[in-house]
Amino acid sequence: MEPIRVGLLGLGIVGGGTFKVLERNADEIARRAGRRIVVTKVGERDVARARARVGADVAVEADAFAVARDPEIDIVVELIGGVTVARQLVLEAIANGKHVVTANKALLANHGNEIFAAARERGVMVAFEAAVAGGIPIIKAIREGLTANRIEWVAGIINGTTNFILSEMRSRGLPFEEVLAEAQRLGYAEADPTFDIEGIDAAHKLTLLASMAFGIPVQFSRAYVEGITRLSSVDIRHAERLGYRIKLLAITKKRPEGVELRVHPTLVPAGRLIANVEGAMNAVLVNGDAVGPTLYYGQGAGEEPTASAVVADLVDVTRLDTADPGHRVPHLAFQPEALADLPILDIGDVRSAYYLRLRVRDQPGVMAELARILADNQISINSMLQQQPEDEGDGADIIFLTHEALERDVDNAIAQMQALDVVTSDVTRLRMEQLA
Numbered sequence: 292m293e294p295i296r297v298g299l300l301g302l303g304i305v306g307g308g309t310f311k312v313l314e315r316n317a318d319e320i321a322r323r324a325g326r327r328i329v330v331t332k333v334g335e336r337d338v339a340r341a342r343a344r345v346g347a348d349v350a351v352e353a354d355a356f357a358v359a360r361d362p363e364i365d366i367v368v369e370l371i372g373g374v375t376v377a378r379q380l381v382l383e384a385i386a387n388g389k390h391v392v393t394a395n396k397a398l399l400a401n402h403g404n405e406i407f408a409a410a411r412e413r414g415v416m417v418a419f420e421a422a423v424a425g426g427i428p429i430i431k432a433i434r435e436g437l438t439a440n441r442i443e444w445v446a447g448i449i450n451g452t453t454n455f456i457l458s459e460m461r462s463r464g465l466p467f468e469e470v471l472a473e474a475q476r477l478g479y480a481e482a483d484p485t486f487d488i489e490g491i492d493a494a495h496k497l498t499l500l501a502s503m504a505f506g507i508p509v510q511f512s513r514a515y516v517e518g519i520t521r522l523s524s525v526d527i528r529h530a531e532r533l534g535y536r537i538k539l540l541a542i543t544k545k546r547p548e549g550v551e552l553r554v555h556p557t558l559v560p561a562g563r564l565i566a567n568v569e570g571a572m573n574a575v576l577v578n579g580d581a582v583g584p585t586l587y588y589g590q591g592a593g594e595e596p597t598a599s600a601v602v603a604d605l606v607d608v609t610r611l612d613t614a615d616p617g618h619r620v621p622h623l624a625f626q627p628e629a630l631a632d633l634p635i636l637d638i639g640d641v642r643s644a645y646y647l648r649l650r651v652r653d654q655p656g657v658m659a660e661l662a663r664i665l666a667d668n669q670i671s672i673n674s675m676l677q678q679q680p681e682d683e684g685d686g687a688d689i690i691f692l693t694h695e696a697l698e699r700d701v702d703n704a705i706a707q708m709q710a711l712d713v714v715t716s717d718v719t720r721l722r723m724e725q726l727a
């Protein structure tokens with residue numbers, strides 16, 4: 292059988308890795324796919340760098356659109372990143388009848404509904420395993436392996452850069468900026484690392500996971516997103532003493548009233564498997580009604596782990612190239628006409644347990660007043676810790692761990708505490724999850 296011809300757009304970290312893996316494992320991949328998968332063209336604006344990398348047998352064009360339209364190309368692999376040009380390129384490739392493979396979660400979280408509809412209309416596939424948790428086959432697992440289940444929740448560490456930063460800050464006491472620079476050097480970080488450290492990249496991926504878990508359209512704009520830039524090393528140490536680890540968790544849950552979609556630093560009991568996921572590793576917990584909790588672990592970023600997922604998609608697309616489009620796995624796991632418009636809950640409507648830290652004047656009656664505010668707001672205290680401030684400042688540091696409460700009630704309680712004369716610091720609030 293003739294080889295399937297691939298046009299590779301963007302020969303950076305993931306594009307370079309994809310080219311390398313396809314070349315190195317060409318025979319093994321062809322045995323699996325039933326045909327050879329060959330990159331015949333590269334669209335890369337840095338032509339000299341790309342030529343040096345791919346050699347003389349592969350054509351290199353500075354204009355990625357020329358590759359996306361090329362009648363000699365069967366599959367376009369979009370690995371340039373960003374949203375604007377990438378969207379145009381992907382829609383152009385689809386309009387020209389090409390299948391698309393992409394690692395671009397920002398693109399799909401923002402324009403997935405439009406792109407999947409265009410692909411369906413044209414009868415082509417858009418595959419995106421690399422877009423969520425890099426090399427971990429989490430999309431395959433949710434869309435195919437768990438298809439018998441009513442999925443109840445998904446929670447994961449799905450940004451390698453921030454997990455690397457939190458791990459190094461906790462275990463080696465290294466400063467934030469130094470670890471971020473190392474993550475950039477290792478190729479984990481996004482072109483704009485704000486996406487990583489502000490939780491946006493994790494929210495892009497979570498948006499896609501929620502859609503596939505619950506059969507809802509892609510709704511990134513409704514996600515609650517809080518990164519790690521305001522997280523203090525004091526709380527990392529307190530959490531450790533209390534038997535917890537702080538992880539940037541991406542959480543989506545199906546509630547009777549709607550879907551929770553949230554990314555934020557989270558205290559997780561230190562004994563949980565997911566609390567011990569270190570460095571740039573990712574882990575995703577998926578809870579199904581039939582299967583119970585399942586956990587997927589692996590490298591979520593970097594050249595070859597991400598390439599592993601891109602190439603797996605290329606094999607899938609190659610195998611299904613001639614199949615009836617109706618026999619393909621739907622992009623968002625559910626048949627498009629069966630997608631439900633469930634509301635995404637406002638963060639104020641989310642229920643969680645909380646860690647609250649504040650500094651107070653050390654005088655009689657303070658604790659009673661704080662306890663009254665919590666009780667007035669229907670917040671029940673699970674445990675409480677009082678200690679001398681680490682920085683030897685005046686007063687006492689108080690930490691409350693609460694039972695599950697409504698976020699809106701916690702907002703009110705924090706505002707009321709903050710208004711007391713005896714409270715001398717801001718109230719730090721972190722959410723807690725027990726998980727499986």
Ligand SMILES: NC(=O)C1=CN([C@@H]2O[C@H](COP(=O)(O)OP(=O)(O)OC[C@H]3O[C@@H](n4cnc5c(N)ncnc54)[C@H](O)[C@@H]3O)[C@@H](O)[C@H]2O)C=CC1
Binds near residue numbers: 371480
């Ligand atoms: N680096 C990683 O670990 C992972 C990255 N991703 C995603 O993969 C995609 C690519 O990421 P990286 O390889 O890390 O980025 P990169 O910045 O290393 O590579 C992008 C390449 O595209 C080229 N490029 C950009 N705009 C272009 C244009 N208009 N025309 C032609 N060439 C253009 C650049 O010159 C560069 O070589 C992004 O969507 C990213 O979010 C997904 C999972 C992991």
Ligand SMILES: N[C@@H](CC=O)C(=O)O
Binds near residue numbers: 492
């Ligand atoms: N910047 C991302 C790369 C993979 O998606 C991360 O750090 O996880």
Ligand code: NA
Binds near residue numbers: 423
């Ligand atoms: Na993946």
